[in-house]
Amino acid sequence: MSAPAINALRDQIATLGQSLFDRGLTMGSSGNISVRLEDGGWLMTPTNACLGRLDPARISRLDRDGRLLDGDKPTKEHFLHTAMYQERPQSGAIVHLHSAHSVAVSCLPDVDPCDCIPPLTAYYVMRVGRLPLVPYHIPGDPGLGDAVRGLAGRHSAVLLANHGPVVAGKSLEAAVYATEELEETARLYLLLRGQNPRGLSPEQVAELEARFPRD
Numbered sequence: 001m002s003a004p005a006i007n008a009l010r011d012q013i014a015t016l017g018q019s020l021f022d023r024g025l026t027m028g029s030s031g032n033i034s035v036r037l038e039d040g041g042w043l044m045t046p047t048n049a050c051l052g053r054l055d056p057a058r059i060s061r062l063d064r065d066g067r068l069l070d071g072d073k074p075t076k077e078h079f080l081h082t083a084m085y086q087e088r089p090q091s092g093a094i095v096h097l098h099s100a101h102s103v104a105v106s107c108l109p110d111v112d113p114c115d116c117i118p119p120l121t122a123y124y125v126m127r128v129g130r131l132p133l134v135p136y137h138i139p140g141d142p143g144l145g146d147a148v149r150g151l152a153g154r155h156s157a158v159l160l161a162n163h164g165p166v167v168a169g170k171s172l173e174a175a176v177y178a179t180e181e182l183e184e185t186a187r188l189y190l191l192l193r194g195q196n197p198r199g200l201s202p203e204q205v206a207e208l209e210a211r212f213p214r215d
């Protein structure tokens with residue numbers, strides 16, 4: 001991959017990171033973003049960086065073995081990102097946020113750990129699908145990578161208990177769109193709690209999955 005192409009990806013991470021941060025989808029220095037490179041390595045946001053103020057030149061570049069090639073020290077969740085990529089060869093980017101409504105759902109005592117949010121809307125099914133809950137781990141625990149590895153082959157998005165969403169997409173733009181859709185649907189789910197909302201039927205979900213296959 002040429003240096004200009006890698007620099008364009010660095011710029012895109014900074015632009016979309018700022019967009020997410022400016023809309024309050026993650027706070028402070030929370031969240032991290034990565035993009036897979038053609039040589040098998042990755043760009044990852046540095047640890048303790050604010051997604052709203054990323055310097056493209058300081059974004060970490062790792063080789064296929066996870067060694068830092070340039071930029072600052074990568075996110076402490078690099079284990080989590082690389083585990084998800086290993087299970088999802090079709091995915092080109094991953095976004096992890098502390099988006100409030102998704103985090104709120106991740107703290108509820110009664111969510112279905114196999115699927116935390118019901119299929120309320122068509123777009124949610126098209127972009128996210130079934131959302132499993134990953135048991136709580138301390139941030140940066142390599143065990144989080146192992147826990148995600150068992151799920152990521154079948155799910156492009158997972159919800160870390162008492163923490164937040166991790167969403168993969170074919171491209172960075174696709175991963176950001178899916179993360180936004182997840183956050184909006186988490187908000188709807190919380191708005192509708194206690195009202196026995198009518199979700200989509202299994203037949204309606206199956207039709208959407210056949211017509212609009214996810215990555």
Ligand SMILES: O=C(O)[C@@H](O)C(=O)COP(=O)(O)O
Pocket residue numbers: 029030031032045046047048049074075076077096098139140
């Ligand atoms: O919650 C955490 O500590 C991490 O998952 C996170 O969101 C930010 O960590 P860094 O990417 O290492 O800054």
Ligand SMILES: [Zn+2]
Pocket residue numbers: 030031096097098139163164
């Ligand atoms: Zn986090």
